[in-house]
Amino acid sequence: MKTILNKAPMLLLITGSALLxxxxxxxxxxxIYREQPYHYSKMPALALIFQGVNEDxxxxxxxxAPPVEETLPVSALAADEExxxxxxxxxxxxxxxxxxxxxxxxxxxxxxxLAYSMLRSDPAFxxxxxxxxxxxxxAGINSEADDGTEANDSEPMTGLDSVTETAEIKPLRSTTKxxxxxxxxxxxxxxxxxxxxxxxxxxxxxxxxxxxxxxxGDSRTVGLRDYSSISEHGDFMCATALTxxxxxxxxxxxxxxxxxxxxxxxxxxxxxxxxxxxxxRGTTEDFTESYRAVVNKLREAEPDAIIILQAVMxxxxxxxxxxxxxxxxxxxxxxxxxxxLADNQHVFYIDVNxxxxxxxxxxxxxxxxxxxHLLGSYIEEYKQFLLAHGTVAAPDVSVSxxxxxxxxxxxxxxxxxxx
Amino acid sequence: xxxxxxxxxxxxLPIFLLVFYIVPKRFRETVLLLASFIFYGFGELxxxxxxxxxTVVNYLMGRNPRKKYVLVxxxxxxxxxxxTFKGLSIAVDSRLLPLGISFYLFRMISxxxxxxxxxIREKPGFRDVSLYFCMFPQVLSGPIMRYGDGEFDYxxxxxxxxxxxxxxxxxxxxxxxxxxxxxxVILWNDIQTVxxxxxxxxxxxxxxxxxxxxxxxxFWGYSLMAAGIGMMAGFExxxxxxxxxxxxxxxxxxxxxxxxxxSWFRDYxxxxxxxxxxxxxxxxxxxxAVWLLTGIWHGSGLNYIIWGGILGSLIVIEKLWIGKLLQxxxxxxxxxxxxxxxxxxxxxxxxDLGQLAVYFSRLFPFLGVASSYVNQNDYLACLQNYGxxxxxGILLCLPWVYNYYQKHKRNAGIILSLLAIFWSxxxxxxxxxxxxxxxxxx
Numbered sequence: 129m130k131t132i133l134n135k136a137p138m139l140l141l142i143t144g145s146a147l148l149x150x151x152x153x154x155x156x157x158x159x160i161y162r163e164q165p166y167h168y169s170k171m172p173a174l175a176l177i178f179q180g181v182n183e184d185x186x187x188x189x190x191x192x193a194p195p196v197e198e199t200l201p202v203s204a205l206a207a208d209e210e211x212x213x214x215x216x217x218x219x220x221x222x223x224x225x226x227x228x229x230x231x232x233x234x235x236x237x238x239x240x241x242l243a244y245s246m247l248r249s250d251p252a253f254x255x256x257x258x259x260x261x262x263x264x265x266x267a268g269i270n271s272e273a274d275d276g277t278e279a280n281d282s283e284p285m286t287g288l289d290s291v292t293e294t295a296e297i298k299p300l301r302s303t304t305k306x307x308x309x310x311x312x313x314x315x316x317x318x319x320x321x322x323x324x325x326x327x328x329x330x331x332x333x334x335x336x337x338x339x340x341x342x343x344x345g346d347s348r349t350v351g352l353r354d355y356s357s358i359s360e361h362g363d364f365m366c367a368t369a370l371t372x373x374x375x376x377x378x379x380x381x382x383x384x385x386x387x388x389x390x391x392x393x394x395x396x397x398x399x400x401x402x403x404x405x406x407x408x409r410g411t412t413e414d415f416t417e418s419y420r421a422v423v424n425k426l427r428e429a430e431p432d433a434i435i436i437l438q439a440v441m442x443x444x445x446x447x448x449x450x451x452x453x454x455x456x457x458x459x460x461x462x463x464x465x466x467x468x469l470a471d472n473q474h475v476f477y478i479d480v481n482x483x484x485x486x487x488x489x490x491x492x493x494x495x496x497x498x499x500x501h502l503l504g505s506y507i508e509e510y511k512q513f514l515l516a517h518g519t520v521a522a523p524d525v526s527v528s529x530x531x532x533x534x535x536x537x538x539x540x541x542x543x544x545x546x547x
Numbered sequence: 548x549x550x551x552x553x554x555x556x557x558x559x560l561p562i563f564l565l566v567f568y569i570v571p572k573r574f575r576e577t578v579l580l581l582a583s584f585i586f587y588g589f590g591e592l593x594x595x596x597x598x599x600x601x602t603v604v605n606y607l608m609g610r611n612p613r614k615k616y617v618l619v620x621x622x623x624x625x626x627x628x629x630x631t632f633k634g635l636s637i638a639v640d641s642r643l644l645p646l647g648i649s650f651y652l653f654r655m656i657s658x659x660x661x662x663x664x665x666x667i668r669e670k671p672g673f674r675d676v677s678l679y680f681c682m683f684p685q686v687l688s689g690p691i692m693r694y695g696d697g698e699f700d701y702x703x704x705x706x707x708x709x710x711x712x713x714x715x716x717x718x719x720x721x722x723x724x725x726x727x728x729x730x731x732v733i734l735w736n737d738i739q740t741v742x743x744x745x746x747x748x749x750x751x752x753x754x755x756x757x758x759x760x761x762x763x764x765x766f767w768g769y770s771l772m773a774a775g776i777g778m779m780a781g782f783e784x785x786x787x788x789x790x791x792x793x794x795x796x797x798x799x800x801x802x803x804x805x806x807x808x809x810s811w812f813r814d815y816x817x818x819x820x821x822x823x824x825x826x827x828x829x830x831x832x833x834x835x836a837v838w839l840l841t842g843i844w845h846g847s848g849l850n851y852i853i854w855g856g857i858l859g860s861l862i863v864i865e866k867l868w869i870g871k872l873l874q875x876x877x878x879x880x881x882x883x884x885x886x887x888x889x890x891x892x893x894x895x896x897x898x899d900l901g902q903l904a905v906y907f908s909r910l911f912p913f914l915g916v917a918s919s920y921v922n923q924n925d926y927l928a929c930l931q932n933y934g935x936x937x938x939x940g941i942l943l944c945l946p947w948v949y950n951y952y953q954k955h956k957r958n959a960g961i962i963l964s965l966l967a968i969f970w971s972x973x974x975x976x977x978x979x980x981x982x983x984x985x986x987x988x989x
Contacts, residue, residue: 136711137959138718141966146557171977172557178977347989354922355745369989404989454989497739500989504745505919 149174152187156180160189294471297321303411311408313415313458321468325477328470333518338362338397344386345401346370347501348441355504356511365389371405372418376425390429398426398433399514403440403462404500408453416465423469434519437470439463439479445490447499454500456490478517483509548589550717550772551724551976559586564710564779572705576678579780586683587646594645598681601628605655606676612662621659625652637847647687649844651680653811658694660815667694675699684776688769690787690807703781713778715956715965720771722968725975727940728765731757734933735896743897743905744919749926751909757933758896759889760940763792766805792888792944795880796873797861800888812837823866830866834859848898857891
């Protein structure tokens with residue numbers, strides 16, 4: 129041993145430390161590492177330790193073991209997931225009333241958007257759905273869906289009156305256990321939200337419109353900040369890999385803390401663009417709830433601001449076809465969920481895919497190197513899209529002004545309405 | 548299976564070494580050969596029979612070195628095989644290129660040529676020849692060792708010191724690859740994601756620097772790992788890089804960069820064509836041939852041919868006119884290398900010629916105006932994120948840093964640093980590939 133130590137200390141140190149870590153990994157496997165997926169055929173046991181470190185879980189925690197759930201947010205999520213999965217139905221579950229009334233067998237309605245459009249084409253359903261979705265107001269889906277351009281003529285959307293509050297769009301079905309396990313983001317809402325949000329008519333504005341705007345988002349928003357002139361006007365709270373769960377949880381990259389910012393500054397517009405990093409984690413339901421919570425929190429903190437929810441930008445066909453998680457069908461499902469949160473009064477929904485995608489609904493291959501992020505040279509188009517989707521129906525503006533500006537943006541006396 | 552995978556480092560390699568050193572000496576080379584086939588099979592089972600068949604055919608055809616026409620036929624067959632598969636992979640599907648084929652066929656050609664020239668004296672046995680062609684540390688990406696360097700004719704000496712040194716080289720290479728090259732490549736990816744049209748001029752220069760360093764440490768790191776594993780199995784250290792960035796001319800750079808490939812082209816293409824003895828015109832032709840082939844060998848794009856063409860032209864200019872001057876003016880020579888080599892790497896890196904032009908217009912803004920929005924401060928963020936890596940990379944390009952390591956590698960401080968490098972590399976390997984929840988972030 130002593131000669132080996134003299135002649136080959138490196139060999140001894142490497143084998144010694146590797147053995148030690150392997151022992152620790154085996155001891156910790158059913159202890160602190162128990163929520164980390166491990167299979168001996170996939171990797172050596174000591175990989176567990178490094179995965180753990182990556183999630184701020186250190187080997188010495190074995191000695192202070194139990195309160196796993198408290199100290200480890202990620203694993204807690206994983207632990208919850210099992211219980212959560214167990215609570216999910218095995219088969220797609222549609223609103224009992226709707227399915228029974230229409231006599232559509234559950235398994236036949238596996239494509240929800242199809243099922244939804246089938247349901248909608250029936251006048252009896254329309255009536256029922258209208259009543260349910262609109263919750264007694266005329267400003268909801270019924271009047272708008274008939275002819276979107278007439279939205280301007282419908283009830284004034286002041287949003288201050290609680291009576292005209294737009295009702296919640298209910299999911300048509302829920303995610304099944306199998307879909308959740310396979311990380312499929314299910315389109316549980318169909319097109320109701322997108323249609324309602326799409327009925328709103330946006331105005332064209334100039335860049336000064338962004339002077340009192342805040343942009344919150346992931347790497348796509350980072351791109352917007354770094355490669356467009358918007359950063360000369362608005363504020364940005366963005367970081368690569370930002371998720372809806374992390375917006376109010378600690379600092380956002382180098383941008384700082386969300387709550388601190390909102391306490392110190394008032395905004396008239398808040399743009400929200402997250403959703404791709406959340407794919408593969410949780411169901412559409414979870415995502416929608418977390419997203420709704422963030423929207424509510426923003427509304428609370430900045431009651432005078434309008435909130436513009438941005439659809440998740442799609443990925444290229446090549447990326448989408450080769451990726452079980454980051455693909456356009458999952459993105460579309462989440463977008464339809466995001467859209468349901470728009471009420472066209474305080475909260476709006478805009479979809480940049482209108483200008484970024486080809487006819488098949490994939491991100492233009494030339495627009496991106498990696499199929500996910502816009503090339504710097506196409507961010508100008510993103511900016512132009514945002515400029516074409518200004519909203520002047522800010523809650524702090526009086527009703528008459530709103531009506532004027534919406535119905536005739538070109539002639540309005542808002543300085544921001546110039547093309 | 549790659550040298551930087553968890554499977555290789557913690558399973559294949561230790562199990563191999565254990566078996567290798569437990570069995571009696573006379574079986575060790577057989578163990579190495581079997582391990583090599585297993586290793587190749589893990590990488591690409593489909594083409595394992597091709598490797599085995601090429602091995603057997605080349606051995607059989609080289610059995611009688613006096614039958615020169617058989618040796619020449621063998622070389623022709625090897626070349627044909629290489630051309631066929633390269634052609635198929637370009638014309639049909641890139642998956643048709645067998646793993647490591649150009650490296651093992653280059654060794655086979657070298658073997659036949661050495662037999663032809665009478666440079667291999669003893670009559671090689673089948674086990675030694677197959678080991679030379681297939682041994683796992685070298686089968687995928689070299690170094691392209693010569694048969695004579697393997698010292699197959701002598702009884703191998705197994706010393707603890709060699710294992711120790713081999714481990715150190717392996718760790719050094721692993722660190723270069725994982726901690727430097729694989730980090731710096733992210734910078735290069737970021738630039739591609741943003742698009743060359745939208746980067747500032749300082750960013751273009753940083754990108755060029757990062758790409759050059761990334762390429763160097765990726766391949767030097769790999770070569771050190773391969774040589775290290777070879778040493779653990781009782782072979783001599785094979786030098787594949789000799790501080791190329793300290794060179795003072797392009798010709799010198801390529802005598803120090805991927806040395807086993809350079810010397811292969813020298814010995815089996817350039818010299819057989821007549822080298823420099825046959826007059827100026829012939830010298831130019833020979834160099835053009837070598838560098839055109841080198842370009843094609845590296846890839847199928849037009850950019851590789853342009854890359855080889857530029858290097859060939861520079862070498863011709865050096866050989867005919869300015870070479871001696873550069874050696875006499877060291878500072879000028881060094882500056883020339885630091886500028887010219889990275890610029891040629893950009894040609895090497897960018898397959899789309901239009902994009903290549905855009906990159907050069909960003910490097911030298913007087914060549915063209917940026918067409919889109921350019922973030923003039925992008926390089927500041929880049930320096931913040933990658934500054935340390937770039938500095939470490941540049942330091943490691945200096946010969947004295949590496950020489951210092953060589954001199955003090957038994958020093959406890961160095962050994963502990965290597966231990967830290969090893970486990971940090973493992974951390975990065977695991978966090979990149981092991982955990983499905985960390986794999987991609989946008």
